[in-house]
Amino acid sequence: MIASTPSSHPLGSGKEFSRSASPIDLACARLKSAGLRITQPRVAILEALIRRNAPASIEQLHRDLASDACDLVTVYRCLAVFEELGLVRRCFFHNGAGLYEINLDDSHHYHIVCKSCGKVERIDAALTDPTERMLRERGYDQVTHLVEFFGVCPDCRKKATESSPAAVISAP
Amino acid sequence: MIASTPSSHPLGSGKEFSRSASPIDLACARLKSAGLRITQPRVAILEALIRRNAPASIEQLHRDLASDACDLVTVYRCLAVFEELGLVRRCFFHNGAGLYEINLDDSHHYHIVCKSCGKVERIDAALTDPTERMLRERGYDQVTHLVEFFGVCPDCRKKATESSPAAVISAP
DNA sequence: ATGTCTGCAAATCCTTTGCATTTTA
DNA sequence: TAAAATGCAAAGGATTTGCAGACAT
Numbered sequence: 001m002i003a004s005t006p007s008s009h010p011l012g013s014g015k016e017f018s019r020s021a022s023p024i025d026l027a028c029a030r031l032k033s034a035g036l037r038i039t040q041p042r043v044a045i046l047e048a049l050i051r052r053n054a055p056a057s058i059e060q061l062h063r064d065l066a067s068d069a070c071d072l073v074t075v076y077r078c079l080a081v082f083e084e085l086g087l088v089r090r091c092f093f094h095n096g097a098g099l100y101e102i103n104l105d106d107s108h109h110y111h112i113v114c115k116s117c118g119k120v121e122r123i124d125a126a127l128t129d130p131t132e133r134m135l136r137e138r139g140y141d142q143v144t145h146l147v148e149f150f151g152v153c154p155d156c157r158k159k160a161t162e163s164s165p166a167a168v169i170s171a172p
Numbered sequence: 173m174i175a176s177t178p179s180s181h182p183l184g185s186g187k188e189f190s191r192s193a194s195p196i197d198l199a200c201a202r203l204k205s206a207g208l209r210i211t212q213p214r215v216a217i218l219e220a221l222i223r224r225n226a227p228a229s230i231e232q233l234h235r236d237l238a239s240d241a242c243d244l245v246t247v248y249r250c251l252a253v254f255e256e257l258g259l260v261r262r263c264f265f266h267n268g269a270g271l272y273e274i275n276l277d278d279s280h281h282y283h284i285v286c287k288s289c290g291k292v293e294r295i296d297a298a299l300t301d302p303t304e305r306m307l308r309e310r311g312y313d314q315v316t317h318l319v320e321f322f323g324v325c326p327d328c329r330k331k332a333t334e335s336s337p338a339a340v341i342s343a344p
Numbered sequence: 345a346t347g348t349c350t351g352c353a354a355a356t357c358c359t360t361t362g363c364a365t366t367t368t369a
Numbered sequence: 370t371a372a373a374a375t376g377c378a379a380a381g382g383a384t385t386t387g388c389a390g391a392c393a394t
Contacts, residue, residue: 037348037393058384071351076384078349092264112321132321140323149284149304151312209368209373230359243376248359250374348393355386366375 023050026104027087034085041070045078046087046102054122055091055099055111112140195222198276199259206257213242217250218259218274226294227263227271227283284312 021029027046028038036042048064049056056064062075079100082088089103091111101122112121112135132143193201199218200210208214220236221228228236234247251272254260261275263283273294284293284307304315 039349039393041350073352073385074350110321112323112325135321135323140325143321143323145321146318149282149307149315149317151284151307151315153284153312157311157313211368211374213375245360245377246375252360346394348391350391351389353387355384357382357384359381359383361380362378364376366373368373369371 023102023104027102030085030087030104036081036085041074042078042081044069045075046082049088049100049102053102055093055101057097057099061100195274195276199274202257202259202276208253208257213246214250216241217247218254221254221260221272221274225274227265227273229269229271233272 024043024047027050028043031038031042044065045061048061051064052061058072058075058079061079062072065075079088083090083100086106087103088100091099091101093099093111109122132145135143196215196219199222200215203210203214216237217233220233223236224233230244230247230251233251234242234244237247251260255262255272258278259275260272263271263273265271265283281294304317307315
């Protein structure tokens with residue numbers, strides 16, 4: 001995938017995790033400091049997420065694991081835990097697929113989704129028009145994009161402060 | 173909702189359909205020219221979509237209809253037909269909800285999704301930074317945005333031209 | 345040792361499908 | 370009236386839940 005091609009700007013450089021601690025240690029530390037246990041399935045799933053470094057479905061992740069590493073249900077449960085912790089981020093795409101990607105540093109980036117095979121790759125780039133041009137130059141066809149904004153609307157802010165001042169954190 | 177407030181730039185003006193034919197007639201004409209039948213459930217669903225003029229779930233739309241207007245299954249089937257026709261567009265948001273919105277003129281616009289109540293409104297505006305500022309000025313809190321790009325990747329283009337030259341049109 | 349996680353099985357939820365009946369053109 | 374669309378019931382697939390046993394701390 002493009003995002004792991006060495007030195008291919010402005011698509012991902014593939015060395016997002018080469019700072020100090022290894023990404024898996026970083027992730028485990030986050031688990032530990034949240035009072036959660038470092039189990040074999042959790043480590044395996046985190047490693048799979050780190051290896052991909054791109055959004056993947058639960059099924060895909062489960063297949064990535066050693067055939068008997070853990071049950072599919074465990075993958076569901078672990079990803080729910082990781083998401084709550086902020087260790088992974090869930091992305092939704094045009095086709096409705098909800099995919100998980102590792103998120104160790106809250107880096108903001110975009111994705112390019114293949115309309116044909118659904119392959120998802122990370123993009124580190126400026127916005128929209130220049131990006132679309134760049135993608136076409138790289139051989140992508142029928143390039144479009146999706147932009148959505150998220151925020152807490154005035155009504156909800158009011159309700160939140162009226163009842164419990166710390167209510168609106170990460171709602172539906 | 174904001175998008176229907178008269179003359180509230182740059183959020184939607186609410187008069188997107190005040191040209192010549194009424195939106196429902198326009199939609200029915202599109203059905204007819206596609207060789208499809210104008211049935212009572214279809215008209216009711218289209219009217220509900222037009223009334224909202226914002227993304228809505230299938231359940232929401234079904235509830236919008238007169239209690240016995242049609243079966244939930246029919247709403248599913250009609251929306252699938254409408255989508256194939258391009259009469260509606262399906263949007264996916266951070267929470268995984270797949271919502272349908274009417275699309276009579278292929279106008280390109282964005283959405284603001286409330287992180288708390290999930291309410292979705294249309295935005296007619298330029299991109300990202302100025303938009304986020306504008307939303308904050310209007311009282312939205314914790315404003316973020318999501319950008320995704322879509323296109324057919326080089327690999328799929330190759331495969332498509334090798335096998336059947338007109339294959340890649342609107343895949344998954 | 346003990347409270348947390350996991351595996352398995354079964355429940356639940358959303359969506360799709362089959363087929364007889366109704367409706368549109 | 371003939372083809373297309375709908376309603377109802379039931380199937381299907383993905384995700385969640387309950388609970389006994391296994392595992393990290």
